[in-house]
Ligand SMILES: *[C@@H]1O[C@H](CO)[C@@H](O)[C@H](O)[C@H]1NC(C)=O
Ligand SMILES: *[C@@H]1O[C@H](CO)[C@@H](O)[C@H](O)[C@H]1NC(C)=O
Protein backbone atom coordinates (compact mmCIF):
# COMPACT_ATOMS: atom_id res chain seq x y z
CA UNK A 1 0.00 0.00 0.00
CA UNK A 2 1.46 3.34 -0.99
CA UNK A 3 1.97 5.77 1.83
CA UNK A 4 0.70 9.34 1.47
CA UNK A 5 4.27 10.59 1.10
CA UNK A 6 4.70 8.50 -2.01
CA UNK A 7 1.75 10.27 -3.54
CA UNK A 8 2.99 13.74 -2.69
CA UNK A 9 5.17 14.18 -5.78
CA UNK A 10 2.30 12.93 -7.91
CA UNK A 11 -0.04 15.60 -6.63
CA UNK A 12 2.67 18.22 -6.91
CA UNK A 13 3.36 17.21 -10.48
CA UNK A 14 -0.28 17.36 -11.43
CA UNK A 15 -0.37 20.90 -10.10
CA UNK A 16 2.72 21.81 -12.09
CA UNK A 17 1.33 20.32 -15.27
CA UNK A 18 -2.08 21.92 -14.78
CA UNK A 19 -0.64 25.34 -14.07
CA UNK A 20 1.90 25.51 -16.90
CA UNK A 21 0.40 23.01 -19.33
CA UNK A 22 3.77 22.42 -20.87
CA UNK A 23 7.39 21.76 -20.04
CA UNK A 24 8.83 18.42 -19.11
CA UNK A 25 12.09 20.17 -18.25
CA UNK A 26 13.15 22.86 -15.79
CA UNK A 27 11.89 26.38 -16.23
CA UNK A 28 14.10 29.38 -15.63
CA UNK A 29 13.82 30.45 -12.04
CA UNK A 30 15.85 32.24 -9.43
CA UNK A 31 17.71 31.39 -6.27
CA UNK A 32 18.96 27.85 -6.89
CA UNK A 33 22.39 28.72 -8.24
CA UNK A 34 24.14 26.83 -5.46
CA UNK A 35 23.19 23.43 -6.81
CA UNK A 36 22.62 23.97 -10.45
CA UNK A 37 22.06 20.98 -12.65
CA UNK A 38 25.32 20.48 -14.58
CA UNK A 39 25.77 20.57 -18.33
CA UNK A 40 25.07 17.15 -19.80
CA UNK A 41 28.13 15.83 -21.63
CA UNK A 42 27.06 12.28 -22.51
CA UNK A 43 25.08 13.00 -25.66
CA UNK A 44 25.48 15.45 -28.58
CA UNK A 45 25.08 19.08 -27.59
CA UNK A 46 21.84 20.88 -28.27
CA UNK A 47 23.04 24.25 -29.58
CA UNK A 48 20.25 26.82 -29.74
CA UNK A 49 21.06 28.61 -32.99
CA UNK A 50 20.37 32.35 -32.43
CA UNK A 51 18.17 31.30 -29.51
CA UNK A 52 14.87 29.65 -30.21
CA UNK A 53 14.66 31.64 -33.43
CA UNK A 54 12.22 29.20 -35.02
CA UNK A 55 9.67 30.70 -32.66
CA UNK A 56 10.88 34.17 -31.69
CA UNK A 57 12.91 36.95 -33.38
CA UNK A 58 16.54 35.82 -33.47
CA UNK A 59 19.25 36.71 -30.94
CA UNK A 60 16.87 38.50 -28.58
CA UNK A 61 16.64 38.07 -24.81
CA UNK A 62 13.26 36.39 -25.34
CA UNK A 63 14.60 33.92 -27.94
CA UNK A 64 17.41 32.90 -25.57
CA UNK A 65 15.09 32.54 -22.56
CA UNK A 66 12.83 30.35 -24.65
CA UNK A 67 15.77 28.18 -25.72
CA UNK A 68 16.80 27.73 -22.08
CA UNK A 69 13.24 26.74 -21.13
CA UNK A 70 13.25 24.25 -23.99
CA UNK A 71 16.41 22.48 -22.84
CA UNK A 72 19.34 24.05 -24.75
CA UNK A 73 22.82 22.95 -23.67
CA UNK A 74 24.33 26.02 -25.34
CA UNK A 75 22.82 29.29 -26.52
CA UNK A 76 24.43 30.45 -29.74
CA UNK A 77 25.04 33.99 -30.95
CA UNK A 78 26.86 36.14 -33.51
CA UNK A 79 29.00 38.93 -32.14
CA UNK A 80 29.39 42.17 -34.11
CA UNK A 81 30.19 45.68 -32.93
CA UNK A 82 28.37 49.01 -32.75
CA UNK A 83 30.03 52.15 -34.09
CA UNK A 84 31.12 53.05 -30.56
CA UNK A 85 32.80 49.69 -30.03
CA UNK A 86 30.21 47.85 -27.95
CA UNK A 87 29.95 44.16 -28.82
CA UNK A 88 26.39 43.19 -29.69
CA UNK A 89 24.49 40.04 -30.67
CA UNK A 90 23.41 40.29 -34.28
CA UNK A 91 23.80 38.08 -37.31
CA UNK A 92 23.85 40.30 -40.40
CA UNK A 93 26.29 43.16 -40.96
CA UNK A 94 23.28 45.20 -42.14
CA UNK A 95 20.17 45.89 -40.09
CA UNK A 96 17.74 45.81 -43.02
CA UNK A 97 16.42 42.23 -42.93
CA UNK A 98 15.83 41.66 -39.21
CA UNK A 99 15.02 45.07 -37.70
CA UNK A 100 12.56 47.92 -38.29
CA UNK A 101 15.37 50.41 -39.15
CA UNK A 102 13.58 51.39 -42.37
CA UNK A 103 10.82 53.02 -40.29
CA UNK A 104 13.19 55.57 -38.75
CA UNK A 105 13.34 58.88 -40.66
CA UNK A 106 16.36 60.01 -38.63
CA UNK A 107 18.40 57.10 -39.99
CA UNK A 108 17.35 57.44 -43.64
CA UNK A 109 20.72 58.97 -44.58
CA UNK A 110 22.73 56.10 -43.06
CA UNK A 111 22.49 53.75 -46.03
CA UNK A 112 25.99 52.81 -47.29
CA UNK A 113 27.69 50.47 -49.72
CA UNK A 114 30.68 48.56 -48.35
CA UNK A 115 32.57 45.63 -49.73
CA UNK A 116 31.85 42.60 -47.53
CA UNK A 117 33.86 39.49 -48.32
CA UNK A 118 34.39 40.63 -51.89
CA UNK A 119 30.76 41.60 -52.53
CA UNK A 120 29.46 45.16 -52.65
CA UNK A 121 26.67 45.23 -50.10
CA UNK A 122 24.21 48.09 -49.57
CA UNK A 123 22.20 48.72 -46.43
CA UNK A 124 22.16 50.14 -42.92
CA UNK A 125 25.43 48.80 -41.54
CA UNK A 126 25.52 47.97 -37.86
CA UNK A 127 28.99 49.58 -37.62
CA UNK A 128 27.44 52.98 -38.47
CA UNK A 129 25.10 52.94 -35.45
CA UNK A 130 25.96 53.65 -31.83
CA UNK A 131 24.73 51.28 -29.15
CA UNK A 132 22.12 53.83 -28.12
CA UNK A 133 20.81 54.00 -31.68
CA UNK A 134 20.81 50.21 -32.01
CA UNK A 135 18.85 49.96 -28.76
CA UNK A 136 16.17 52.24 -30.20
CA UNK A 137 15.46 49.71 -32.97
CA UNK A 138 13.36 46.56 -32.65
CA UNK A 139 14.05 43.12 -34.06
CA UNK A 140 11.88 41.30 -36.61
CA UNK A 141 11.49 37.62 -37.46
CA UNK A 142 13.79 36.85 -40.42
CA UNK A 143 11.54 34.44 -42.31
CA UNK A 144 8.05 35.34 -43.56
CA UNK A 145 6.84 31.77 -42.97
CA UNK A 146 7.56 32.02 -39.23
CA UNK A 147 5.47 33.69 -36.51
CA UNK A 148 5.38 37.45 -37.12
CA UNK A 149 3.46 38.46 -33.98
CA UNK A 150 6.61 39.48 -32.07
CA UNK A 151 7.97 41.79 -34.76
CA UNK A 152 8.91 45.23 -33.48
CA UNK A 153 8.77 44.17 -29.82
CA UNK A 154 12.26 43.12 -28.73
CA UNK A 155 15.62 44.90 -28.58
CA UNK A 156 19.06 44.04 -29.83
CA UNK A 157 21.14 42.85 -26.86
CA UNK A 158 24.83 43.28 -26.05
CA UNK A 159 27.36 40.45 -25.66
CA UNK A 160 27.40 41.19 -21.92
CA UNK A 161 23.62 40.97 -21.65
CA UNK A 162 23.74 37.67 -23.54
CA UNK A 163 26.31 36.25 -21.11
CA UNK A 164 24.16 37.35 -18.19
CA UNK A 165 21.20 35.40 -19.56
CA UNK A 166 23.29 32.21 -19.56
CA UNK A 167 24.79 32.84 -16.13
CA UNK A 168 21.35 33.55 -14.62
CA UNK A 169 19.84 30.33 -15.98
CA UNK A 170 18.52 27.88 -13.37
CA UNK A 171 20.90 25.16 -14.60
CA UNK A 172 24.33 25.35 -16.24
CA UNK A 173 23.83 26.67 -19.78
CA UNK A 174 26.82 27.17 -22.04
CA UNK A 175 27.38 29.96 -24.54
CA UNK A 176 28.50 29.59 -28.14
CA UNK A 177 29.47 33.06 -29.45
CA UNK A 178 30.85 33.66 -32.93
CA UNK A 179 33.57 36.13 -33.88
CA UNK A 180 31.49 37.34 -36.82
CA UNK A 181 32.90 39.15 -39.87
CA UNK A 182 36.15 40.12 -38.08
CA UNK A 183 37.70 41.55 -41.26
CA UNK A 184 34.88 44.06 -41.70
CA UNK A 185 34.60 44.91 -38.00
CA UNK A 186 38.34 45.59 -37.65
CA UNK A 187 38.16 47.75 -40.78
CA UNK A 188 35.35 50.02 -39.54
CA UNK A 189 35.54 49.97 -35.73
CA UNK A 190 38.57 51.16 -33.76
CA UNK A 191 39.22 50.61 -30.06
CA UNK A 192 41.60 52.49 -27.77
CA UNK A 193 45.10 51.18 -27.29
CA UNK A 194 45.13 49.61 -30.75
CA UNK A 195 42.93 46.76 -29.53
CA UNK A 196 41.25 44.58 -32.09
CA UNK A 197 37.77 43.08 -32.23
CA UNK A 198 39.19 39.72 -31.18
CA UNK A 199 40.88 41.30 -28.11
CA UNK A 200 37.58 42.84 -26.98
CA UNK A 201 35.80 39.54 -27.57
CA UNK A 202 38.18 37.56 -25.35
CA UNK A 203 38.32 40.37 -22.77
CA UNK A 204 34.55 40.15 -22.40
CA UNK A 205 34.68 36.39 -21.76
CA UNK A 206 37.48 36.85 -19.22
CA UNK A 207 35.59 39.64 -17.48
CA UNK A 208 32.71 37.24 -16.80
CA UNK A 209 34.98 34.46 -15.57
CA UNK A 210 35.04 32.17 -18.62
CA UNK A 211 38.28 30.20 -18.55
CA UNK A 212 39.78 26.75 -18.87
CA UNK A 213 40.16 24.07 -21.46
CA UNK A 214 37.36 21.78 -22.64
CA UNK A 215 35.79 19.78 -19.78
CA UNK A 216 38.09 21.33 -17.15
CA UNK A 217 36.48 22.17 -13.81
CA UNK A 218 36.31 25.86 -14.70
CA UNK A 219 34.92 25.17 -18.14
CA UNK A 220 32.18 22.92 -16.77
CA UNK A 221 31.12 25.73 -14.43
CA UNK A 222 30.79 28.18 -17.33
CA UNK A 223 30.94 26.25 -20.60
CA UNK A 224 31.74 28.10 -23.81
CA UNK A 225 32.71 27.31 -27.38
CA UNK A 226 34.23 30.15 -29.40
CA UNK A 227 33.38 29.86 -33.09
CA UNK A 228 34.55 31.63 -36.24
CA UNK A 229 34.72 31.21 -40.00
CA UNK A 230 37.99 33.17 -39.90
CA UNK A 231 40.96 30.93 -39.06
CA UNK A 232 43.18 33.98 -38.47
CA UNK A 233 40.94 35.10 -35.59
CA UNK A 234 41.01 31.65 -33.96
CA UNK A 235 44.79 31.49 -34.22
CA UNK A 236 45.13 35.02 -32.87
CA UNK A 237 43.01 34.35 -29.77
CA UNK A 238 44.69 31.00 -29.14
CA UNK A 239 47.49 33.08 -27.58
CA UNK A 240 44.99 34.68 -25.19
CA UNK A 241 42.77 31.83 -24.05
CA UNK A 242 42.67 28.06 -23.88
CA UNK A 243 38.86 28.06 -24.09
CA UNK A 244 37.74 25.57 -26.78
CA UNK A 245 37.38 26.92 -30.30
CA UNK A 246 35.37 25.63 -33.23
CA UNK A 247 36.32 26.37 -36.81
CA UNK A 248 33.24 26.99 -38.93
CA UNK A 249 33.26 25.78 -42.51
CA UNK A 250 31.08 27.38 -45.17
CA UNK A 251 29.62 25.99 -48.39
CA UNK A 252 31.94 24.33 -50.90
CA UNK A 253 32.11 27.39 -53.19
CA UNK A 254 32.82 29.99 -50.48
CA UNK A 255 36.45 30.75 -49.62
CA UNK A 256 37.47 31.73 -46.07
CA UNK A 257 36.82 35.41 -45.47
CA UNK A 258 40.28 36.22 -44.14
CA UNK A 259 42.71 33.79 -45.78
CA UNK A 260 40.80 33.18 -49.05
CA UNK A 261 41.26 29.41 -48.78
CA UNK A 262 38.94 27.04 -50.59
CA UNK A 263 36.62 24.52 -48.93
CA UNK A 264 38.75 21.69 -50.30
CA UNK A 265 41.92 23.17 -48.84
CA UNK A 266 40.52 23.70 -45.33
CA UNK A 267 38.97 20.23 -45.21
CA UNK A 268 42.12 18.46 -46.44
CA UNK A 269 43.99 16.07 -44.14
CA UNK A 270 46.93 18.47 -44.08
CA UNK A 271 44.81 21.39 -42.94
CA UNK A 272 42.90 19.36 -40.33
CA UNK A 273 46.27 18.23 -38.92
CA UNK A 274 47.29 21.86 -38.70
CA UNK A 275 44.10 23.40 -37.30
CA UNK A 276 43.61 20.69 -34.66
CA UNK A 277 46.45 22.30 -32.70
CA UNK A 278 44.22 25.36 -32.23
CA UNK A 279 40.64 24.11 -32.26
CA UNK A 280 38.54 21.49 -30.53
CA UNK A 281 36.32 20.91 -33.52
CA UNK A 282 34.78 21.99 -36.77
CA UNK A 283 31.35 23.39 -37.59
CA UNK A 284 30.46 22.55 -41.20
CA UNK A 285 27.25 23.24 -43.05
CA UNK A 286 25.35 19.94 -42.92
CA UNK A 287 24.63 19.83 -46.66
CA UNK A 288 28.36 19.63 -47.34
CA UNK A 289 28.70 16.58 -45.05
CA UNK A 290 25.73 14.85 -46.60
CA UNK A 291 25.38 16.40 -50.06
CA UNK A 292 21.87 17.02 -51.36
CA UNK A 293 20.66 16.50 -54.92
CA UNK A 294 17.04 17.26 -55.86
CA UNK A 295 16.20 17.39 -52.16
CA UNK A 296 17.52 13.85 -51.57
CA UNK A 297 20.35 13.27 -49.10
CA UNK A 298 23.23 11.57 -50.87
CA UNK A 299 26.15 9.45 -49.66
CA UNK A 300 27.89 11.18 -46.71
CA UNK A 301 31.37 12.59 -47.29
CA UNK A 302 34.27 11.27 -45.22
CA UNK A 303 34.84 14.59 -43.44
CA UNK A 304 33.22 13.48 -40.17
CA UNK A 305 35.34 10.33 -39.98
CA UNK A 306 38.51 12.22 -40.91
CA UNK A 307 37.75 14.82 -38.23
CA UNK A 308 36.97 12.17 -35.62
CA UNK A 309 40.18 10.32 -36.51
CA UNK A 310 41.96 13.51 -35.37
CA UNK A 311 39.85 13.81 -32.23
CA UNK A 312 38.09 16.85 -33.64
CA UNK A 313 34.43 17.27 -32.72
CA UNK A 314 31.88 17.98 -35.45
CA UNK A 315 28.99 20.40 -34.83
CA UNK A 316 27.04 20.87 -38.09
CA UNK A 317 24.53 23.65 -38.78
CA UNK A 318 21.55 24.25 -39.14
CA UNK A 319 18.66 21.90 -38.31
CA UNK A 320 15.18 23.30 -38.99
CA UNK A 321 11.71 21.79 -38.59
CA UNK A 322 10.01 23.31 -41.61
CA UNK A 323 9.20 21.01 -44.51
CA UNK A 324 11.18 23.14 -46.94
CA UNK A 325 14.38 22.30 -45.02
CA UNK A 326 13.70 18.60 -44.50
CA UNK A 327 15.09 16.46 -47.31
CA UNK A 328 12.70 13.83 -48.69
CA UNK A 329 14.61 10.99 -47.01
CA UNK A 330 13.37 12.19 -43.61
CA UNK A 331 9.64 11.84 -44.41
CA UNK A 332 9.13 15.50 -43.39
CA UNK A 333 9.94 14.40 -39.84
CA UNK A 334 12.59 16.39 -37.95
CA UNK A 335 13.00 13.53 -35.45
CA UNK A 336 13.96 11.23 -38.31
CA UNK A 337 16.56 13.75 -39.43
CA UNK A 338 18.00 14.01 -35.90
CA UNK A 339 18.05 10.22 -35.65
CA UNK A 340 20.07 9.99 -38.88
CA UNK A 341 22.61 12.63 -37.88
CA UNK A 342 23.03 11.49 -34.29
CA UNK A 343 22.93 7.72 -34.78
CA UNK A 344 24.24 7.23 -38.33
CA UNK A 345 26.60 10.14 -38.90
CA UNK A 346 27.57 10.47 -35.23
CA UNK A 347 27.90 14.22 -34.79
CA UNK A 348 28.92 15.76 -31.47
CA UNK A 349 26.62 18.77 -31.44
CA UNK A 350 23.83 20.22 -33.56
CA UNK A 351 22.93 23.83 -34.28
CA UNK A 352 19.15 23.93 -34.32
CA UNK A 353 16.50 26.61 -34.85
CA UNK A 354 14.12 24.45 -32.80
CA UNK A 355 15.84 23.54 -29.55
CA UNK A 356 12.61 22.13 -28.09
CA UNK A 357 12.30 19.53 -30.85
CA UNK A 358 15.90 18.37 -30.53
CA UNK A 359 15.58 18.26 -26.74
CA UNK A 360 12.39 16.18 -26.88
CA UNK A 361 13.99 13.79 -29.37
CA UNK A 362 17.05 13.36 -27.17
CA UNK A 363 15.01 12.94 -23.98
CA UNK A 364 12.99 10.14 -25.55
CA UNK A 365 15.96 8.36 -27.12
CA UNK A 366 18.80 9.11 -24.65
CA UNK A 367 17.30 10.53 -21.46
CA UNK A 368 19.46 12.61 -19.19
CA UNK A 369 19.37 10.64 -15.94
CA UNK A 370 21.10 13.46 -14.10
CA UNK A 371 18.22 15.64 -15.12
CA UNK A 372 16.25 16.09 -11.93
CA UNK A 373 13.15 17.22 -13.70
CA UNK A 374 9.49 16.58 -14.01
CA UNK A 375 10.31 14.26 -16.90
CA UNK A 376 12.09 11.91 -14.50
CA UNK A 377 9.25 12.23 -12.03
CA UNK A 378 6.80 11.33 -14.74
CA UNK A 379 8.69 8.12 -15.43
CA UNK A 380 8.72 7.28 -11.73
CA UNK A 381 5.03 7.96 -11.46
CA UNK A 382 4.34 5.81 -14.49
CA UNK A 383 6.18 2.99 -12.72
CA UNK A 384 4.25 3.60 -9.49
CA UNK A 385 0.94 3.86 -11.25
CA UNK A 386 1.22 0.85 -13.54
CA UNK A 387 0.58 -1.89 -10.88
CA UNK A 388 -2.80 -0.31 -10.11
CA UNK A 389 -4.03 -0.20 -13.68
C1 LIG B 1 32.42 47.92 -55.41
O1 LIG B 1 32.07 49.20 -55.89
C2 LIG B 1 33.20 50.04 -56.10
C3 LIG B 1 32.68 51.43 -56.42
O2 LIG B 1 31.71 51.38 -57.44
C4 LIG B 1 34.05 49.45 -57.20
O3 LIG B 1 35.20 50.26 -57.41
C5 LIG B 1 34.50 48.06 -56.76
O4 LIG B 1 35.23 47.43 -57.79
C6 LIG B 1 33.29 47.20 -56.41
N1 LIG B 1 33.76 45.96 -55.84
C7 LIG B 1 33.26 44.78 -56.20
C8 LIG B 1 33.85 43.60 -55.50
O5 LIG B 1 32.39 44.63 -57.03
C1 LIG C 1 51.49 33.93 -30.26
O1 LIG C 1 52.57 34.33 -29.40
C2 LIG C 1 53.82 33.93 -29.89
C3 LIG C 1 54.85 34.25 -28.80
O2 LIG C 1 54.64 35.55 -28.30
C4 LIG C 1 54.10 34.62 -31.21
O3 LIG C 1 55.35 34.22 -31.71
C5 LIG C 1 53.02 34.22 -32.22
O4 LIG C 1 53.19 34.90 -33.42
C6 LIG C 1 51.65 34.51 -31.65
N1 LIG C 1 50.68 33.95 -32.54
C7 LIG C 1 49.65 34.63 -33.01
C8 LIG C 1 48.75 33.88 -33.94
O5 LIG C 1 49.43 35.79 -32.72
Ligand SMILES: *[C@@H]1O[C@H](CO)[C@@H](O)[C@H](O)[C@H]1NC(C)=O
Nearest residue numbers: 117118255256259260261262
Ligand atom coordinates in the same frame (compact mmCIF):
# COMPACT_ATOMS: atom_id res chain seq x y z
C1 LIG D 1 41.03 34.21 -53.79
O1 LIG D 1 41.39 33.01 -54.41
C2 LIG D 1 40.83 32.86 -55.71
C3 LIG D 1 41.12 31.45 -56.19
O2 LIG D 1 42.44 31.09 -55.95
C4 LIG D 1 41.40 33.96 -56.62
O3 LIG D 1 40.85 33.83 -57.92
C5 LIG D 1 41.02 35.31 -56.04
O4 LIG D 1 41.61 36.35 -56.79
C6 LIG D 1 41.49 35.41 -54.61
N1 LIG D 1 40.91 36.62 -54.01
C7 LIG D 1 41.65 37.45 -53.29
C8 LIG D 1 40.95 38.63 -52.74
O5 LIG D 1 42.84 37.27 -53.09
Ligand SMILES: *[C@@H]1O[C@H](CO)[C@@H](O)[C@H](O)[C@H]1NC(C)=O
Nearest residue numbers: 290296297298299300328329
Ligand atom coordinates in the same frame (compact mmCIF):
# COMPACT_ATOMS: atom_id res chain seq x y z
C1 LIG E 1 17.73 9.32 -49.87
O1 LIG E 1 16.79 8.86 -50.82
C2 LIG E 1 17.33 8.68 -52.11
C3 LIG E 1 16.20 8.38 -53.07
O2 LIG E 1 15.46 7.28 -52.62
C4 LIG E 1 18.41 7.61 -52.06
O3 LIG E 1 19.01 7.46 -53.34
C5 LIG E 1 19.47 8.02 -51.04
O4 LIG E 1 20.41 6.98 -50.89
C6 LIG E 1 18.83 8.31 -49.70
N1 LIG E 1 19.86 8.86 -48.82
C7 LIG E 1 20.22 8.32 -47.68
C8 LIG E 1 21.24 9.04 -46.90
O5 LIG E 1 19.73 7.29 -47.26
